[in-house]
Amino acid sequence: MSDADSEGDMRSTPLIALNVSFRKKLGLYLNPRNTVAADWMAVAEVMGFSYLEIKNYESSNNATLKVLEDWQARSSDATVGKLLSILKEVERKDIVEDLRPLIDEDVRRYWEQQKKRKAEPPVQVHEVDSCVSRPTGITLEDDPEGAPELFDAFICYCESDIEFVHDMIRELEQTEYKLKLCVFDRNVLPGSCVWTITSELIERRCKRMVVVISDEYLDSDACDFQTKFALSLCPGARSKRLIPVVYKSMTKPFPSILRFLTKCDYTRPCTQAWFWVRLAKALSLP
Secondary structure (H helix, E strand, O other): OOHHHHHOOHHHOEHHHOOHHHHHHHHHHHOOOOOOOOOHHHHHHHHOOOHHHHHHHOOOOOHHHHHHHHHHHHOOOOEHHHHHHHHHHOOOHHHHHHHHHHHHHHHHHHHHHHHHHHHOOOOOOOOOOOOOOOOOOOEOOOOOOOOOOOEEEEEEOOHHHHHHHHHHHHHHHOOOOOOOEEOHHHHEOOOOOHHHHHHHHHHHHEEEEEEEEOOOHHHOHHHHHHHHHHHHHOHHHOOOOEEEEEOOOOOOOOOHHHOOOOOEEOOOHHHHHHHHHHHHHHHHOO
8 A cells, every 4th residue: 555545545635736747638638628528617517616617717728727726726625536536427537547647646745745744843843832833933023932923914916016015014004903914025034945934924824815916916926826825725715814906907817716706906996995994804804
């Protein structure tokens, strides 16, 4: 029995374990419209997507990839095992057989990474925490000898949107709301691994995450990682953890992975007067 089988079978392996290579090859099988074998539309229907949602995916260059991303974000049932069951249900056992070596390898690597993560020694931990050991000394106000610095929200943004981030600081931190925002370039100390620290902040230090959506955001690898990581922590948006914000007009389509979330839209004149109040209230929730 392999390591993957011993630590968790396919049903307990989250879909995020399947890497880009597998997803691209799955698209080669499912993207072409097929009158004989089931295609991506049949898979999306079994996953629970509505007729209108499926029609909307038709304009995508890679509908299979978009369906997988959205299913992963909205469903706690999005596992490798469930995907295999769906492919078998729509009678695409040929895909399962052809791609099974890739799937097994991705699952094996996923569980190996989980083992290494659990085996890593705690960093600068002097007290026994009731949950998980957390690294300290990563933000300006961290006390290595005390509790880590906590925030109301992590701000996901790209450099071109920094002026709006300054507006958020003025409106949410320096007013009666007194919220505490985690702005990476302002709060995080230099010298640490970007991805490790970002994950720590989003998962353990910040109650929520605000995503500043813009055309530039869509081209940012860092923003893409942060968004998908936050979504993986709250399938189906049950905890209202992620809040999309649009502050200027866009020429590119709104990201499909976030379209099922209620957003704060500053571009609509009729709602600008309530924009900061709504956002502050959402971030103030327990």
